[in-house]
Amino acid sequence: MLEALLGGGLGALARLAPEVLKFFDRKGERSHELSLGEQQQALIALQGKTQMAQIDATTNAAQFTQAVQALQAAYSTLKSGVAWADALTATVRPVVTYAFSVGYLYFKLSTGTWTNMDTGIYAGLLNFWFMGRVFDKAAK
Numbered sequence: 277m278l279e280a281l282l283g284g285g286l287g288a289l290a291r292l293a294p295e296v297l298k299f300f301d302r303k304g305e306r307s308h309e310l311s312l313g314e315q316q317q318a319l320i321a322l323q324g325k326t327q328m329a330q331i332d333a334t335t336n337a338a339q340f341t342q343a344v345q346a347l348q349a350a351y352s353t354l355k356s357g358v359a360w361a362d363a364l365t366a367t368v369r370p371v372v373t374y375a376f377s378v379g380y381l382y383f384k385l386s387t388g389t390w391t392n393m394d395t396g397i398y399a400g401l402l403n404f405w406f407m408g409r410v411f412d413k414a415a416k
Contacts, residue, residue, distance in 0.1 A: 373401065 355362050380397075384390050 373405070377401070 354365075356365075377398075380394075384394055
């Protein structure tokens with residue numbers, strides 16, 4: 277009789293074992309699907325943030341371009357219409373540059389304190405005047 281009970285119990289356990297294994301397998305599948313869903317949500321959120329950053333960058337670049345174009349248009353129409361006033365206005369920057377150059381050169385050469393920094397200042401000044409024309413011609 278003990279053998280019959282033991283045989284029946286083992287038979288029931290053997291029949292139940294695949295069902296228990298299926299239960300744990302399904303539980304693993306569900307947790308895997310849940311994990312995938314969470315990762316997909318994180319990916320979608322990251323893609324949304326990236327798209328918003330791209331839109332912001334594009335908008336900022338467009339606004340900057342419009343601002344530069346507006347400044348260029350404003351500076352190109354600064355003439356007053358009075359010939360002598362416009363001529364005088366056009367000479368202000370060169371005259372100030374000449375005056376600064378002559379005064380600075382006189383001071384530095386008379387004191388004998390010409391340094392590499394002074395060379396850099398003069399190189400920047402010359403680049404401003406000569407390279408500015410190159411860029412103005414290239415822009416037109």
